[in-house]
Amino acid sequence: MITLDLALVGFGHVGRRFVRLLDERAEQLRREHSVECRVIGICTRRHGTARNLAGLDARAAASLVEEGGSLSAIDAPDSMPGRLAAVPPDGPTFIRDLATAAHARQHGRMVVVETTVLDITAGQPAIAHVKTALESDAHVVTANKGPAAFAYQELDLLARGAGRGFYFEGAVMDGIPIFNLVRETLPAVKLTGFRGVVNSTTNYIISAMEDGREFDEALAEMQAAGIAEADPSLDVDGWDAAAKTAALANVLLGARLTPQDVDRTGLADWSGARIREVAAAGRRVKLVARARREGATVSAVVGAEELDAADLLATLREQQNALVLETDVLGDVAIVQLGGGLTQTAYALLSDLVALRRTLPFA
Amino acid sequence: MITLDLALVGFGHVGRRFVRLLDERAEQLRREHSVECRVIGICTRRHGTARNLAGLDARAAASLVEEGGSLSAIDAPDSMPGRLAAVPPDGPTFIRDLATAAHARQHGRMVVVETTVLDITAGQPAIAHVKTALESDAHVVTANKGPAAFAYQELDLLARGAGRGFYFEGAVMDGIPIFNLVRETLPAVKLTGFRGVVNSTTNYIISAMEDGREFDEALAEMQAAGIAEADPSLDVDGWDAAAKTAALANVLLGARLTPQDVDRTGLADWSGARIREVAAAGRRVKLVARARREGATVSAVVGAEELDAADLLATLREQQNALVLETDVLGDVAIVQLGGGLTQTAYALLSDLVALRRTLPFA
Numbered sequence: 001m002i003t004l005d006l007a008l009v010g011f012g013h014v015g016r017r018f019v020r021l022l023d024e025r026a027e028q029l030r031r032e033h034s035v036e037c038r039v040i041g042i043c044t045r046r047h048g049t050a051r052n053l054a055g056l057d058a059r060a061a062a063s064l065v066e067e068g069g070s071l072s073a074i075d076a077p078d079s080m081p082g083r084l085a086a087v088p089p090d091g092p093t094f095i096r097d098l099a100t101a102a103h104a105r106q107h108g109r110m111v112v113v114e115t116t117v118l119d120i121t122a123g124q125p126a127i128a129h130v131k132t133a134l135e136s137d138a139h140v141v142t143a144n145k146g147p148a149a150f151a152y153q154e155l156d157l158l159a160r161g162a163g164r165g166f167y168f169e170g171a172v173m174d175g176i177p178i179f180n181l182v183r184e185t186l187p188a189v190k191l192t193g194f195r196g197v198v199n200s201t202t203n204y205i206i207s208a209m210e211d212g213r214e215f216d217e218a219l220a221e222m223q224a225a226g227i228a229e230a231d232p233s234l235d236v237d238g239w240d241a242a243a244k245t246a247a248l249a250n251v252l253l254g255a256r257l258t259p260q261d262v263d264r265t266g267l268a269d270w271s272g273a274r275i276r277e278v279a280a281a282g283r284r285v286k287l288v289a290r291a292r293r294e295g296a297t298v299s300a301v302v303g304a305e306e307l308d309a310a311d312l313l314a315t316l317r318e319q320q321n322a323l324v325l326e327t328d329v330l331g332d333v334a335i336v337q338l339g340g341g342l343t344q345t346a347y348a349l350l351s352d353l354v355a356l357r358r359t360l361p362f363a
Numbered sequence: 364m365i366t367l368d369l370a371l372v373g374f375g376h377v378g379r380r381f382v383r384l385l386d387e388r389a390e391q392l393r394r395e396h397s398v399e400c401r402v403i404g405i406c407t408r409r410h411g412t413a414r415n416l417a418g419l420d421a422r423a424a425a426s427l428v429e430e431g432g433s434l435s436a437i438d439a440p441d442s443m444p445g446r447l448a449a450v451p452p453d454g455p456t457f458i459r460d461l462a463t464a465a466h467a468r469q470h471g472r473m474v475v476v477e478t479t480v481l482d483i484t485a486g487q488p489a490i491a492h493v494k495t496a497l498e499s500d501a502h503v504v505t506a507n508k509g510p511a512a513f514a515y516q517e518l519d520l521l522a523r524g525a526g527r528g529f530y531f532e533g534a535v536m537d538g539i540p541i542f543n544l545v546r547e548t549l550p551a552v553k554l555t556g557f558r559g560v561v562n563s564t565t566n567y568i569i570s571a572m573e574d575g576r577e578f579d580e581a582l583a584e585m586q587a588a589g590i591a592e593a594d595p596s597l598d599v600d601g602w603d604a605a606a607k608t609a610a611l612a613n614v615l616l617g618a619r620l621t622p623q624d625v626d627r628t629g630l631a632d633w634s635g636a637r638i639r640e641v642a643a644a645g646r647r648v649k650l651v652a653r654a655r656r657e658g659a660t661v662s663a664v665v666g667a668e669e670l671d672a673a674d675l676l677a678t679l680r681e682q683q684n685a686l687v688l689e690t691d692v693l694g695d696v697a698i699v700q701l702g703g704g705l706t707q708t709a710y711a712l713l714s715d716l717v718a719l720r721r722t723l724p725f726a
Contacts, residue, residue: 188717312675
């Protein structure tokens with residue numbers, strides 16, 4: 001049995017669902033994976049910071065935040081050896097302080113769980129948090145696509161050099177284990193490319209427009225459900241899909257792309273009337289992400305396509321996602337997320353912890 | 364780097380494609396997985412037996428068999444220490460003799476690669492070969508569904524007790540890593556059931572009937588392509604699907620079913636005219652396999668269903684297969700085989716070898 005010390009950076013819907021899931025599955029994690037998790041710190045932008053080297057009550061912390069309280073009420077800096085930041089720390093300072101304290105007790109067992117709000121045009125502050133974690137000798141799991149989309153090769157190299165884990169299963173298709181699938185279960189298969197539907201908001205909007213609703217109405221529904229990005233252009237103009245495409249291409253095809261390198265068009269030209277016209281002709285409009293390796297270069301594109309109704313991607317309704325892996329020896333293999341949402345993203349973080357734990361020696 | 368000693372029992376289309384794939388991927392297996400494979404024996408029903416502890420030229424053996432020759436031409440019993448069977452051995456004797464010889468050189472590195480023709484009503488002779496291998500301290504990988512469909516819990520217990528690997532990824536959906544997917548990438552997920560299309564022959568026949576052909580014509584095409592079972596009733600009456608359903612239920616849901624326990628109906632009542640009538644109404648007929656856990660019991664059923672055309676399973680054409688895993692925390696997750704065939708089944712054996720290798724200590 002080993003104990004992981006978790007430092008949570010960001011504590012929004014995903015982070016709070018994660019600590020509850022961790023609690024619900026604690027017994028199973030102990031029994032089946034010989035791992036226990038202890039939350040030793042939570043750092044937020046608007047609800048303060050809590051630290052306790054003996055372990056925080058993370059469910060209580062989640063309730064506190066949801067009631068509008070501040071985590072400083074349960075902060076226990078005295079539990080930490082050495083100097084602590086006098087003011088509520090920024091993310092990198094929080095990570096460095098906690099790593100120093102945690103490593104004094106057991107080395108190489110701290111994991112930064114990164115779920116901050118992402119600036120999708122630059123990948124920050126997630127990239128800074130991942131770098132700080134790895135440079136502080138901590139492992140990192142993140143639900144953010146920014147690090148893999150903007151800086152995968154650099155961060156992967158950093159993690160390997162430090163002998164630390166860097167996992168991000170939640171970056172694409174929530175908890176569906178795309179990255180683990182390829183890494184763990186497709187040995188000796190060469191990927192030549194992929195295609196998929198990876199943005200839930202645009203897929204939901206297209207489905208709603210096919211059913212007769214208009215764009216603004218469908219978008220408002222998604223925002224109310226907390227699924228669309230606060231700035232809808234990030235979904236509608238294809239930025240979210242482009243970031244996921246870059247992340248997938250970097251990890252699965254060895255590319256060095258950023259979201260800006262993806263040839264990207266969004267739904268701007270697609271009115272409800274036009275989408276219903278395509279549907280009436282027995283076809284379906286989808287925002288499709290594609291990437292392909294040709295020799296040493298990888299090209300990637302995101303854009304609306306008219307698909308035959310019998311195409312696997314055409315059958316995806318509302319928030320469903322799918323990715324078709326194009327391989328040399330297995331032909332095309334698809335993985336499809338028929339349900340999705342908050343719990344799935346939180347689960348991705350948990351599955352990353354298990355993948356990390358498998359790489360650690362038994363204590 | 365470790366060297367695995369492979370003993371092939373059965374050397375038909377799948378076995379011969381496997382040894383060629385192994386040769387094509389040898390460099391990649393060495394580089395990425397630190398494993399080398401040496402074929403030390405091949406046992407067939409009609410083409411004799413070859414043994415050579417120094418390693419056989421397996422590609423040459425495949426060509427020899429395809430030209431109608433006998434493997435006894437390259438048999439080198441003198442390479443083996445101790446007493447060898449004087450007559451061409453049966454499968455179990457072949458396995459025991461080779462294991463004794465191979466273990467004298469390096470213990471715990473022999474792998475039986477089992478690809479014999481299956482008696483689907485009893486799971487033999489595959490089950491006897493798997494048992495003999497495990498009792499002889501050898502690992503086993505098989506493309507046969509019989510062992511997992513009829514005797515999974517017993518064989519799994521035997522393998523665990525012996526500290527040996529028992530892998531069968533090729534049993535369902537060829538090389539698509541269903542079993543590895545659940546084992547390696549879905550930690551802390553509880554499966555509550557599954558549904559899928561797992562028999563290629565019936566799916567091809569239904570597609571052909573939708574396109575206007577008749578049953579016998581479509582079946583003959585599949586038999587000519589080597590995809591349909593020699594006895595077509597095994598496919599058409601749902602026996603193949605029932606065996607795969609039992610294997611999936613036993614492994615994924617902890618059931619103790621045999622194919623006879625599956626509530627099974629086939630395509631007997633489905634004429635081309637009836638299938639085209641359903642298609643004209645915008646729906647699709649599929650032979651669907653389902654299993655579900657309710658408390659301590661698992662029920663399983665195979666039968667033709669009329670599906671909405673937008674259902675993921677309804678979009679599967681010709682030889683395509685899919686399995687929808689029903690989970691507690693991730694909702695429904697589907698994996699879809701868009702291409703399939705001989706190479707994919709051979710690949711499944713190779714991926715099993717890599718999965719096995721990962722469990723072995725570095726030499």
